[in-house]
Amino acid sequence: MTGALAGVRVIDLTQMLAGPYCTMMLADQGAEVIKIEPLGGDPTRHFGPFREDDKDHHFGGYFQSTNRNKLSVALDLKSPQGKQVFVRLASGADIVVENFRAGVMDRLKVGYETLAAENPRLVYAAIRGFGDPRTGASPHVDRPAFDVVAQAMGGAMGITGPDANTPLKIGPGIGDIFPAALASFGILAAFHHAQRTGQGQFVDVSMYDGIVSLCERIIYQYSYTGKSPVPEGNQHPILCPFGTYPALDGQVTIGCPRDSFWVELTAIMGRPELATDPRFRTNNDRLAHRAETVGIVQEWTSSRTKAEIEAELGLRVPFGPVNTAADIYADPHMAARQMLAEVEHPGSATPVTIASTPIRMTATPGGVHSRAPLAGEHTDLVLRSVGYSDAEISALKASGAVA
Template sequence: MAPDPASFRSDEPQRPNRPLDAAAAAPGALAGLKVLDLSRVLAGPWAGQLLADLGADVVKVERPGLGDDTRTWGPPWLKDAEGRDTSDAAYFFCANRNKRSVAIDLADPAGAALVRRLAAQADVVLENFKVDGLKACGLDHATLCAAHPRLIYCSITGFGQTGPYAPRAGYDFLIQGMGGLMSVTGRADGEQGAGPQKVGVALTDVMTGLYATIGVLAALAHRERSGCGQHIDLALLDVQVAALANQTANHLIGGTVPRRMGNAHPNIVPYQDFPTADGDMILAIGNDGQFARFCAVAGRPEWAADERYASNAARVANRAALIPLLRQATVMRSTAEWIAALESEAVPCGPINRIDQVFADPQVIARGLRVDLPHPLAGSVPGVANPIRLSATPVTYRSAPPRLGQDTAEVLADWLGEVAADGSA
């Protein structure tokens, strides 16, 4: 039975996503896994992209005519082969590689029914609607998991499925503030420019996507043993609090309330930025031996013998006296000179790179962290490689992030064995 054409609409000619080459066609670690991605923006799509990179068939359901919110979050926009702006913002391309896009209207009963049928074929459903936001469509976890006990259903929300804040919408910036990250990010009180500061990327969303992926893989392992799926309840706030790491341990165990310290570290000294003759550099000294070697390179070996600075605990206690001394020393050489001298003595240090400098770095180039994938409008589109290096089942780069709805007919044929009303497949 062909689906009602009112329930879906493709904004692109229907065409399959083809593997880029023979290596890309090799099965990934998650080959054969079917993921229905109902999420949008970043946290859910990040998880979907990671599962797709590992070989899963990830089908992204988008609103006809609109698509994922991030398609409109520009500029900048992807440019076509003639240099003209397309309708897709650069933001969209960071989290939707290796997926197939279907355009289906969940508000249309026929569209919701079609997605329920796709869910019946899926191993995993990802969604980041508000709590009970999919209930009216019959796409909530209780309904789908009751009908399909092997289904793994991952819900990503701002505050989780329970608790007084559960009905609220949650965005990364909001959660960075509520979850404590901004209280420890930014210049210290009393310094020029002091005040809470968000991280320069939507880090809570990215971490939530990673936790979601881990949760899905754990649920798959459980299903392999038990035959049963389960519901994963993942909240941005929970992730942000968990990711405070040593800062929460400092508070819960030490009884202190962590404060903003700029680029300084609450537990390690020296572990921050320092001025040089032509800019800045980072010293990341993690033990007393490294500190002694730094002092020797700086021509001040007596600092390492001084009881005020000889141990990390002493350096933390005497931070206010030590840091100005170090700053007076580091301004005497250029960043490149310091890095060359300190690296030869195995003292951790490095520059503070702009993003363009990151992609020009020889290590980044050697690791192949930029990937370029064919795109029907732009010719090719650049992206960032997946950092997971698997020896037997490497990550594959099969396709660029899709145009809205380009794979609707193909997915209906693959997953449901159907053709669209116009006969395409």
């Protein structure tokens, strides 16, 4: 498979979810991503779930999903020889990505300035909970942070929940994944600059900042109204109707972001008079009478199945069933868009399925083309690519610098 980033070399020092998701996005688009792991492998290799017939447990689903399309080099960054290998790899790379706490790479003497002195074109990206002092010293800089911390501090949990007093964590790890996507964008912007000018740079994304940017609505709401938004269940603070509604066999979503959709919906519900009723005529009217509006829609949906609601709304009103994973697998859209990718899983007799890339291109399609690597699976291959001889590689392995 070809990708738009074919020929771009990325050195990936990341672990857990945010960093690996960022470099996964680059790998999906054809970049050669070399994952640098400790000699014992990335700790997330031990996270499940595992297939029942997999007795080897080289890695579970967590690692497989976000480390596909990558090469693995096992390297001891604390050893002098390991540091030399890493600097040599970085000196010929286009991009380095890490998500350690601020200062870790500097204490190892392989931080941005050291690498940039060897490779001025290098784009060096860091994803941290509260950013890096190079771009703005946060008072929280030394605190550890994971998805739930970013969701809580960045505002996502504060507007999610059944009522104003019950904030909830959002299911997927958006505190990791959205900053990861922002980092991949920043990396490509910096890489474009480096290609034009020869000047590399440091790219910094704070997970906290990333979730604040995701929750941009609450920033302007507070500025305009002086009030902090709170959880409002499954309805929308600005649009109505726009949320989830009960069906006989589950839940559905219906949205009327324009008044014309409300006109269509009232006709379908057999209540066309509601389109001209002064309580419901415009979106702002419906917001002022939200409980009544929601109740009208709920009354209609609750006597129908999801399939019946879909058939009646057709192409006229924005609608979607609340899907389970099983529903997603069964939806023909997934096959048409090739969103469910099958890959080999070492130790299991049958392939496993992971989510593919949603980014589609006509000339350089990219996508999932290989499983996640075994720890150190490509050490020899990668080291040879930067000039190490087989004898030198054997000596490095004997010293414990690589595996």
